[in-house]
Amino acid sequence: MAVKSKEAKPEAAGGQSPHPAALRLHGVRKNYGHVVGVDGVDLTVDEGEFFTLLGPSGSGKTTLLRLIAGFERPDAGRIELGGRDVTSMPPHLRETNTVFQDYALFPHMTVGENIGYGLRVKGVPAAERRERVERAVRMVRLVGLDKRRPNQLSGGQRQRVALARAVVNEPEVLLLDEPLGALDLKLRQEMQLELKRIQKQVGITFIYVTHDQEEALTMSDRVAVMANGRIEQIGPPLELYERPATEFVAGFIGISNLLTRDGIKFVVRPEKLHILLEEDSPEPGMTVEPGVVEQVIYVGQSTRFNVRLDQGEPLVAVRQNTEAADEALQIGGRRIRLAWAPEHTYVLDQQQEPDAKPASVENTKEK
Ligand SMILES: Nc1ncnc2c1ncn2[C@@H]1O[C@H](COP(=O)(O)OP(=O)(O)OP(=O)(O)O)[C@@H](O)[C@H]1O
Numbered sequence: 001m002a003v004k005s006k007e008a009k010p011e012a013a014g015g016q017s018p019h020p021a022a023l024r025l026h027g028v029r030k031n032y033g034h035v036v037g038v039d040g041v042d043l044t045v046d047e048g049e050f051f052t053l054l055g056p057s058g059s060g061k062t063t064l065l066r067l068i069a070g071f072e073r074p075d076a077g078r079i080e081l082g083g084r085d086v087t088s089m090p091p092h093l094r095e096t097n098t099v100f101q102d103y104a105l106f107p108h109m110t111v112g113e114n115i116g117y118g119l120r121v122k123g124v125p126a127a128e129r130r131e132r133v134e135r136a137v138r139m140v141r142l143v144g145l146d147k148r149r150p151n152q153l154s155g156g157q158r159q160r161v162a163l164a165r166a167v168v169n170e171p172e173v174l175l176l177d178e179p180l181g182a183l184d185l186k187l188r189q190e191m192q193l194e195l196k197r198i199q200k201q202v203g204i205t206f207i208y209v210t211h212d213q214e215e216a217l218t219m220s221d222r223v224a225v226m227a228n229g230r231i232e233q234i235g236p237p238l239e240l241y242e243r244p245a246t247e248f249v250a251g252f253i254g255i256s257n258l259l260t261r262d263g264i265k266f267v268v269r270p271e272k273l274h275i276l277l278e279e280d281s282p283e284p285g286m287t288v289e290p291g292v293v294e295q296v297i298y299v300g301q302s303t304r305f306n307v308r309l310d311q312g313e314p315l316v317a318v319r320q321n322t323e324a325a326d327e328a329l330q331i332g333g334r335r336i337r338l339a340w341a342p343e344h345t346y347v348l349d350q351q352q353e354p355d356a357k358p359a360s361v362e363n364t365k366e367k
């Protein structure tokens, strides 16, 4: 599909911005009885951005997506798409399309008919429809399969049909709720790159929901980390990983080693820790603390060391197995020193004490 060619969009209220954001949320709130779904979210997503909502189960990701699509009405707040207030507009009048986890393909229609369905409903003439469906089929690499029915496809192929069916309508914003959840790891990783390629190619704004931090980091321009219906932090992947603002974010994205020294709480990531044996000396300027290697875990491309510092905290250090790992496996139980550069530590925002603890979300990756 070619890069979108759309007519000029309506100006934002007041006309101050010639390029309204693709999506803007102001104080959006949604409760289900006493249960908090979304708890006052402010958010701006730029046109053409790959934006991800990341958070543990129950953190409000799907609720937020359904509010954006119009399947739910917020209790408070405002939702703007392309500078237009759509808060009380029904889903079919919004310039969005949604890809759900279960794809919801029509079983009695062929791949081509599934993909062209939305265009047919809109009354797009047959010739144009055929051309657009063909382009979409090429884009998701399903050439030759367009006469098959969904039950004659693999899981990954069905996923591609669902994606093509949404993209072919050229929505302003495409909403995707854990669309790769049903796929095995290898196919999922392949589809992550594929989705990113397609998104760049069509230039549509993607709002993507996942509970998988690696998936979020791989695909996104920016990520919003959610907990308890609120956004904890928004930023590009590198910033979230390297400079987490709260304990929750530090614990949810990657392994977080938390330390408190002189009343200051900070994070140091496993790959920034150096393990020093008796004969090793630290590089100048490094902080050094003694401890014991309690466990050594070989994980193929890297080795993980669970260390207990003499001051009491458990820390995880990781080393890439660029050379033979046999030697590393021998240091279990030994006294060592851990060293890190002060510039590789990140002080956490002390005011923003999170309600959810990182320990409670550790299992969500295996969900
Ligand atoms: N229709 C509903 N009725 C009552 N409570 C609901 C409803 N939908 C969602 N909730 C609750 O709102 C909260 C947020 O749910 P939501 O589905 O948005 O979470 P999520 O982040 O998408 O989780 P998951 O990763 O498990 O899909 C949860 O506590 C959930 O139980």
Ligand SMILES: [Mg+2]
Residues within 6 Å of the ligand: 061, 062, 063
């Ligand atoms: Mg969900």
